[in-house]
Amino acid sequence: MYRYDQYDQQIVNERVAQYRDQVRRRLSDELAEAEFRPLRLQNGLYMQIHAYMLRIAVPYGLLSSRQLRMFAHIARKYDRDYGHFTTRQNIQFNWIKLEDTPEILANLASVEMHAIQTSGNCIRNITSDEYAGVAADEEVDPRPYAEILRQWSTFHPEFAYLPRKFKIAVSGAKEDRAAISVHDIGLSVFKNAHGEVGFRVLVGGGLGRTPIIGSVICEFLPWQHVMTYIEAIVRVYNQYGRRDNIYKARIKILVKALGIAEFKRQVEAEWADLKDGPGTLTNEELNRVSSYFTAPAYEKITDVHPDLASFKSENETFANWLFQNVKPHRVPGYAIVVLSLKKTGVAPGDASAEQMDAAADLADRFSFGELRITHKQNLVLADVKKSDLITLWKIATANGLASPNIGLLTDMISCPGAEFCTLANARSIPLAKMIAERFDHLDFQHDIGEIELNISGCMNACGHNSVGNIGITGVEKKDHGEWYQVSLGGSKGNHSSIGKIIGPSFSFNQVPEVIDRLLQVYLRERLEAERFIDTVRRIGVKPFKEFVYATEIAGGQEEMAVFKPAQYSTPFYSPRF
């Protein structure tokens, strides 16, 4: 993976010093909260309901065991022994004191990490394919480009006060695992018919209140131009993006208002002055950065493991784990292992300090000391010898990291929800827990098969509700009760689609039954081996809707769970500001 040189280290160290002084000025009241807010936000520090939350950047989701151990240390020393991995491949700590943050950043800098631009109206952490470099379907390794763009966007002087946040994702495989079509800029790097490397550039995708699939602005952008072209896009956005209404400030609204043809014309006019200029990427720099992403020292080993087959036949849980959590690797004898952070009873994406240490040990012992964080809030060991799988599984099981549910119903995405976030209309984590408990039966989950269930506490869609096969969204109602809208048919990847809302919203206690009914329709209607999403696409939303609303569901208004989302009682310091 990428290692800092003296320049990277110097910039991060100077950031720690700059931030330390900003905190000092805030604590001594030289800086008003209104002035400090955007500064701390550009450093990932949000004010939540109970405490500050600190979001740390994990560039394109890749981290070393040493860095993960530092997270465990931070969890123990400055938080409550746990951290929360996010859908943007970062980690968040929820119980942070402002006074501690400069020291936390200094700790992070010592392991080549930071919290730069993990929030605020700037270019955020670049995300990528969690299987980059090891996926069998990869055409071009996206990681060197993601790192080059990380450096380009870090403290970009012109783009620190954009109309709104700006997210870029890069994918280099046939299957898009980075959800590039729902990003402000989505990059797909590939080789054209002449063997030249370039990018298909999407712009204006996004989730939130107005979920939109991105439009193609360039079919093939030669790799040398990636930085200057993005600069042109962001410059147009910085000047013309709306600033009068926070809900209409993302680039997707600008692209929609202008139309992709006109937007492209403006971008290319801006780009004409930059193209082939000093911002053009050089072979030398690409080679330099790529040198950090070469394949590890794989052994020449057999792909055949009879002991695996025999252990599998004796142990059903292991067999399930092998089937769900172990993915094909492009090198014979190796496998990709997903460590599940979706244990029933635990908030999706949460890991304790002990689990982080255990995962770091697993990485050192079995996977060249590296891990990845997935957008589905799990951890990945990308280079595991098949002969190590049994031992690894035993240790992972002992540490609660081996729930065999990757891609299944309980592998839910969930935002923190109204217990933490001042924006949320409703709780997410308790709902995720209730759903996980109701469908805890693994055979049933296997029967349902591949499905994405995503939960967000509000329209802002941090939990990717609009692209969930089943999406659940906390909605605002006049009574300030907890109500959830259910949508159907959303999906990410190569065939991205936005889910359709099935009808009137449900109470907290009704949601598990609604999901049950949706699954019943699927089981009734599915053709052999048809995935949930494919059945929805084939028969449409109507049969699901009819069945869900056919009879009354217990737990309606009269039995509403009593929980008052904090946004109705806390002041303005919402995490978005």
Added chain:
Amino acid sequence: MIIKNKAIVNDDWTVLRLAENEAPENVTVPAGKVIVPLKVWFAQREKLQDRDDLGVWFASDERPETLKDDISKFTVIAVDFPKFGDGRGYSIAYNLRARFGYVGELRAIGDVLRDQMFYMQRVGFDAFAPRPDRDIQDALKGLNDFSEVYQASIDQKTPLFRRVQRNENTSADL
């Protein structure tokens, strides 16, 4: 007092701002060194064009290309930041320098604070009028937050990767 070329200097320019009941066409531009709103310049160009003691300032929603043909007339151009979170001024400054070749004083006015000045300096501002309620000595420190930068902009035309020899990965195990 303003900050110019990294030093605190006396300022003999006045910034003219329109009151609510004033129109660009008929506001009186006082004698002496005045930085007028872009709208006033366009509305009274005939009358003002022979003055050599005039500067012009951009509101954040005004476009640098509209001044393209007049740019060489000015030795001072200012860009107003109505709120420090309104980042349009950064692109206005960049384009004034990079696309339209402006080489005179480029001054940040309005909600100008220490913690944004490093960025402002990078996109071409060489003069700053920090908010009057702030200590100008303190604001000056903001220009030195970083000693190295990755990307090209106006102050540094060459990105880091073209300027210095950077390390390749030399470790054998990764």
